[in-house]
Amino acid sequence: MSEPLILRLVASSVSVANMAGRIIRDILKTGDLGIVEKGLNDLQTEADRNAQKCIVSSLMKAFPDVAIIGEETLDYSDVNPDWITMDQDADVLKHAGSIPDDLKNISAKDICIWVDPLDGTAEFTQGLLDHVTVLIGIAVKEKAVAGVIYQPYYNYQNGPQAELGRTIWGIVGLGAFGFEQVKPPAKERIITTTRSHMDGAVKGAIDACQPTKILRVGGAGHKVLLLIEGKAHAYLFASPGCKKWDTCAPEAVLHAMGGKLTDVNGNFYQYHSGVKLRNDGGTLATCLFEDHPWYLSKMPEAIRCTLKSK
Ligand SMILES: Nc1ncnc2c1ncn2[C@@H]1O[C@H](COP(=O)(O)O)[C@@H](OP(=O)(O)O)[C@H]1O
Ligand SMILES: [Mg+2]
Ligand SMILES: [Mg+2]
Numbered sequence: 001m002s003e004p005l006i007l008r009l010v011a012s013s014v015s016v017a018n019m020a021g022r023i024i025r026d027i028l029k030t031g032d033l034g035i036v037e038k039g040l041n042d043l044q045t046e047a048d049r050n051a052q053k054c055i056v057s058s059l060m061k062a063f064p065d066v067a068i069i070g071e072e073t074l075d076y077s078d079v080n081p082d083w084i085t086m087d088q089d090a091d092v093l094k095h096a097g098s099i100p101d102d103l104k105n106i107s108a109k110d111i112c113i114w115v116d117p118l119d120g121t122a123e124f125t126q127g128l129l130d131h132v133t134v135l136i137g138i139a140v141k142e143k144a145v146a147g148v149i150y151q152p153y154y155n156y157q158n159g160p161q162a163e164l165g166r167t168i169w170g171i172v173g174l175g176a177f178g179f180e181q182v183k184p185p186a187k188e189r190i191i192t193t194t195r196s197h198m199d200g201a202v203k204g205a206i207d208a209c210q211p212t213k214i215l216r217v218g219g220a221g222h223k224v225l226l227l228i229e230g231k232a233h234a235y236l237f238a239s240p241g242c243k244k245w246d247t248c249a250p251e252a253v254l255h256a257m258g259g260k261l262t263d264v265n266g267n268f269y270q271y272h273s274g275v276k277l278r279n280d281g282g283t284l285a286t287c288l289f290e291d292h293p294w295y296l297s298k299m300p301e302a303i304r305c306t307l308k309s310k
């Protein structure tokens with residue numbers, strides 16, 4: 001008998017995220033990023049386009065009955081056949097015996113896969129390569145239940161011989177894998193936030209939490225990696241700038257390891273295929289589930305009202 005659908009979805013996502021990472025690294029090596037301005041402070045490169053073509057074409061072929069939504073608007077008629085992979089990561093498939101009961105019998109029509117082919121595009125174009133991640137999030141009905149975060153330039157500070165890239169994945173109720181889980185330092189309050197989309201509300205919300213340190217880095221995926229590795233206590237972005245493809249995979253991985261991600265009013269986001277793309281309520285995530293209410297209580301009333309999820 002074949003493995004449960006949720007595990008096959010994650011195993012395919014891990015394999016295809018690795019291939020997308022190779023495509024991203026190959027584009028950077030050419031020296032021509034093919035940058036397009038989609039809007040104000042919103043870039044797209046050839047790496048975003050090609051990585052998404054690889055991920056969406058591969059997953060569509062493997063799971064034709066599942067909804068897939070990617071960040072970039074693309075024409076899929078000219079996809080390089082070498083970019084289509086049907087591989088499924090063997091290490092993921094080994095967990096077939098431990099799938100939580102509520103995910104054992106899911107149906108394809110209830111699934112939506114959210115694809116951010118390259119999260120941290122602004123930082124990618126500026127050479128801040130460790131901020132870049134490939135995000136594939138899997139939702140069942142409205143809930144983010146599984147996610148893959150592939151970091152294509154992990155290890156790049158260690159010189160040209162270093163082996164690049166790492167895969168982090170998780171399933172809510174099963175666990176999260178591919179990193180060392182460390183608790184954040186007890187006597188500090190480190191908050192990570194945007195590097196390239198700062199505004200008055202984002203700053204106001206952070207100041208209200210009186211952080212001991214602020215880490216301004218790119219990408220929703222990268223910021224959640226800082227949480228799960230204990231390098232920051234909270235990720236706070238009091239802005240409607242993120243979309244469902246930015247938060248689905250990070251949220252699932254964070255929930256799988258004991259953290260929590262909501263909007264700044266404490267509401268969970270919904271991820272079914274008909275949902276609004278924009279995260280109107282902003283982002284508040286904590287490494288430890290139990291810390292979340294404290295940050296919520298510090299959110300200024302004016303910011304909570306402006307960022308009511310619609
Ligand atoms: N004002 C804004 N306009 C467009 N995208 C925004 C945005 N604010 C945040 N985002 C998107 O949310 C993700 C995380 O943002 P940040 O790095 O600033 O924390 C990025 O994803 P992408 O890099 O995949 O586009 C970024 O583009
Ligand atoms: Mg993104
Ligand atoms: Mg992106």
Ligand SMILES: [Mg+2]
Nearest residue numbers: 042043071121
């Ligand atoms: Mg983008």
